[in-house]
Amino acid sequence: MIRTPLRPLARILEARERGENPDAIERENLRIRHEQMRDKARGRAEGRLLVLGVMFFCAFSVIGVRMGVLANSEPSEPRAQVAGASIVAQRADIVDRHGRILATNMETHSLYAHPQQMIDREKAIKELMVIFPELNEERLRKDFNGPRKFLWVRKKLSPEQKQAVHDIGEPGLLFGPREMRLYPNGHLAAHVLGGTSFGREGVHSAEVVGTAGIERYFDEKLRDPAREGAPLELSIDLTIQAAMERVLDGGMRLMNAKGAAAVLMDVHTGEVIAIASLPDFDPNDRPANPVNGKPGDSPLFNRAVQGVYELGSTFKIFAAAQAMDLGLVTPQTVIDTSPPMKVANFRIGEFNGKNYGDQTVEGIIVHSSNRGTAKMALAIGARRQQDFLNSMGFFKPTGLEIVEAAGGKPLLPPKWTDLSTVTVSYGHGISASPLHLAAAYAAIANGGRVVPPTLLKQSGPHMGERVMSEATAKSAVQMLRKVVTEGTASFGEVEGYSVGGKTGSADKPKENGGGYYKDKLIATFASIFPTNDPKYVLILTLDEPSDNSGDKPRRTAGWTAVPVAAELIGRVAPLLGLRPEVEPGQQAGIQLTRN
Amino acid sequence: MRSLLYVTTFLGMIGLAFWAYHENYKTQAALGEVEQLQRDIGAARERLSVLRAEWAYQNRPDRLRDLADINFERLGLLPLRPEHFGLVDQVAYPQPPELPITDPVDVSSAGAQEP
Numbered sequence: 075m076i077r078t079p080l081r082p083l084a085r086i087l088e089a090r091e092r093g094e095n096p097d098a099i100e101r102e103n104l105r106i107r108h109e110q111m112r113d114k115a116r117g118r119a120e121g122r123l124l125v126l127g128v129m130f131f132c133a134f135s136v137i138g139v140r141m142g143v144l145a146n147s148e149p150s151e152p153r154a155q156v157a158g159a160s161i162v163a164q165r166a167d168i169v170d171r172h173g174r175i176l177a178t179n180m181e182t183h184s185l186y187a188h189p190q191q192m193i194d195r196e197k198a199i200k201e202l203m204v205i206f207p208e209l210n211e212e213r214l215r216k217d218f219n220g221p222r223k224f225l226w227v228r229k230k231l232s233p234e235q236k237q238a239v240h241d242i243g244e245p246g247l248l249f250g251p252r253e254m255r256l257y258p259n260g261h262l263a264a265h266v267l268g269g270t271s272f273g274r275e276g277v278h279s280a281e282v283v284g285t286a287g288i289e290r291y292f293d294e295k296l297r298d299p300a301r302e303g304a305p306l307e308l309s310i311d312l313t314i315q316a317a318m319e320r321v322l323d324g325g326m327r328l329m330n331a332k333g334a335a336a337v338l339m340d341v342h343t344g345e346v347i348a349i350a351s352l353p354d355f356d357p358n359d360r361p362a363n364p365v366n367g368k369p370g371d372s373p374l375f376n377r378a379v380q381g382v383y384e385l386g387s388t389f390k391i392f393a394a395a396q397a398m399d400l401g402l403v404t405p406q407t408v409i410d411t412s413p414p415m416k417v418a419n420f421r422i423g424e425f426n427g428k429n430y431g432d433q434t435v436e437g438i439i440v441h442s443s444n445r446g447t448a449k450m451a452l453a454i455g456a457r458r459q460q461d462f463l464n465s466m467g468f469f470k471p472t473g474l475e476i477v478e479a480a481g482g483k484p485l486l487p488p489k490w491t492d493l494s495t496v497t498v499s500y501g502h503g504i505s506a507s508p509l510h511l512a513a514a515y516a517a518i519a520n521g522g523r524v525v526p527p528t529l530l531k532q533s534g535p536h537m538g539e540r541v542m543s544e545a546t547a548k549s550a551v552q553m554l555r556k557v558v559t560e561g562t563a564s565f566g567e568v569e570g571y572s573v574g575g576k577t578g579s580a581d582k583p584k585e586n587g588g589g590y591y592k593d594k595l596i597a598t599f600a601s602i603f604p605t606n607d608p609k610y611v612l613i614l615t616l617d618e619p620s621d622n623s624g625d626k627p628r629r630t631a632g633w634t635a636v637p638v639a640a641e642l643i644g645r646v647a648p649l650l651g652l653r654p655e656v657e658p659g660q661q662a663g664i665q666l667t668r669n
Numbered sequence: 670m671r672s673l674l675y676v677t678t679f680l681g682m683i684g685l686a687f688w689a690y691h692e693n694y695k696t697q698a699a700l701g702e703v704e705q706l707q708r709d710i711g712a713a714r715e716r717l718s719v720l721r722a723e724w725a726y727q728n729r730p731d732r733l734r735d736l737a738d739i740n741f742e743r744l745g746l747l748p749l750r751p752e753h754f755g756l757v758d759q760v761a762y763p764q765p766p767e768l769p770i771t772d773p774v775d776v777s778s779a780g781a782q783e784p
Contacts, residue, residue, distance in 0.1 A: 174725065174728075175721060175722065175724075175725035178718060178721060178722045178725065179718065179722075180718075180719065180722055181715060181719070256722055256726075258722055258725035258726035258729055259725070259729045259730065259731075260729060260731060261731075262729070262730065262731075312730065313730065316730030316731075316734075317730075317748070320734070568751065569751055569752065570751035570752075570754070571751065644750055644751055645748060645749075645750065647751065648749040648750060648751055648753070648754070649749060653754060654751035654752075654754050
């Protein structure tokens with residue numbers, strides 16, 4: 075910038091020559107300079123004001139536009155992340171102990187109708203009747219022509235049926251998505267799984283709620299979204315369950331029984347590996363609850379858990395074990411079992427009026443002597459017997475994880491007299507479910523500790539309180555082994571697996587009181603295998619069996635339940651991973667030891 | 670010097686604004702992609718569950734048993750029973766191959782059998 079001097083020398087000299095005041099020139103120049111400075115400052119200030127104005131205008135415009143946009147748009151959450159993996163199914167799968175599916179879900183469709191939107195109702199009804207012959211035509215016609223604006227036609231459709239309905243081309247027939255429960259194995263483990271039905275229903279979805287079995291028991295857990303669809307692992311083994319049902323079905327037919335039940339249980343963990351009750355049903359198409367007839371004859375009835383029966387002589391081992399545990403007897407104590415024996419004016423007899431004479435405790439169990447057991451029970455006394463049976467779980471439902479288990483409450487004598495003590499000792503006058511018996515035999519098999527039966531997979535042994543000493547339990551197992559080798563259960567021998575067990579044949583009490591049937595009985599075989607290192611108990615019960623292969627029908631457990639159980643053990647033991655072994659001889663004097 | 674500072678600050682601001690703008694759109698795109706993937710996962714899981722159900726249905730013990738019965742002549746499958754177990758010494762091992770002769774030695778009777 076060229077700086078103009080305030081006192082230019084040329085003009086000063088000139089002014090001096092003319093006699094003027096040179097200061098005037100300086101003032102003049104100063105004024106001009108000040109004016110220039112003022113103009114410049116104003117220009118800059120105006121420019122700044124303009125910029126500021128524009129800025130304010132822009133800022134207010136942005137705010138105004140934004141306000142307008144906000145006022146005119148739908149509110150929405152700002153999105154900074156996406157939710158994690160969504161829940162796939164509304165109900166978790168149920169799998170067996172190896173992860174094989176027992177129950178899962180399927181996407182399907184339901185069919186509903188809006189009659190007011192229908193064009194040709196008669197045609198629609200006719201076509202629907204072709205696709206679903208089970209529908210009621212009259213009812214459909216009434217509904218379609220009635221005042222209702224919405225009605226369900228079918229709850230579940232297969233894809234083929236859906237296509238067929240679609241092909242009718244009727245705009246008043248509509249589909250809604252449905253999740254349905256599928257049991258791919260059909261009848262298998264039907265009583266454990268129970269079944270499901272739809273709860274609250276809407277057009278777009280429907281609740282699937284458990285109606286029976288484990289589906290009902292764990293209904294909330296299965297539907298809990300917090301589990302994120304983690305499957306419910308059961309202790310059931312699919313293969314073994316299938317084998318059991320197959321063998322049991324065959325046995326039931328062969329023995330002309332009207333029903334059968336079996337329980338296979340791990341004696342250390344209490345896991346129920348397989349549990350079956352025949353006749354059974356298909357949980358995919360669960361039949362309605364029976365309205366007439368005996369509820370116990372319905373296929374829905376779970377004989378293994380709900381059915382309480384007098385299980386007969388299988389109870390004798392409890393009296394023997396308790397007497398040994400209390401130190402009243404040893405396996406070799408001799409007891410006189412000869413008649414007559416009367417308790418409260420009631421004659422205690424033996425099967426077929428036999429007389430076993432003097433017998434050791436072992437012999438009493440082997441020959442299944444009522445009188446011998448009765449004498450031991452009397453020595454034990456009513457109170458101690460009740461305590462023992464109570465600790466074994468015979469006084470309350472088993473607590474298995476299916477809703478029906480609560481219904482399996484044992485029937486006990488109303489007044490525990492001496493006669494009750496005697497009859498209970500050989501399994502009469504007390505009714506319990508086969509599962510109760512399995513749990514009690516498991517306590518003997520595992521060395522004397524109560525183990526509650528469970529349907530859930532366990533990670534390790536699950537032992538309760540001790541009910542008898544280990545030595546007693548061991549002697550009891552040896553006695554049970556002898557029942558098979560030399561006693562009433564001789565058909566129970568399975569090559570390679572030393573089976574021990576006790577038979578029980580109890581006459582069925584008449585429904586309307588007044589004694590027992592002569593030709594209807596419940597045959598039970600309670601077994602433990604392998605006896606040298608017990609791992610599993612198997613209880614097998616046949617309802618009214620009759621082996622008609624001989625001259626006259628044979629109904630006792632030794633002829634009916636035992637062969638079926640032996641076949642079953644021979645079938646499932648290899649599947650359980652048990653190696654068949656040659657049993658160490660009794661005379662060898664060598665005991666198997668384990669670390 | 671000061672103007673250089675202003676200029677660099679201004680450029681830096683523009684640069685950051687540009688970066689933020691891009692990041693925003695990239696995030697939106699990623700979110701959209703994730704959502705699509707979630708949908709795909711959902712569909713895949715649904716398919717998987719159907720396939721699992723199908724697998725379980727095809728492998729139901731009843732069917733396998735029937736198939737084993739139908740194909741018994743070809744496969745000879747039987748239910749596993751205790752007598753099917755054997756001992757290790759009952760297994761017929763393949764014969765070890767004969768050792769190859771690497772250095773044959775001539776003997777005086779070689780070829781004696783030949784005419």
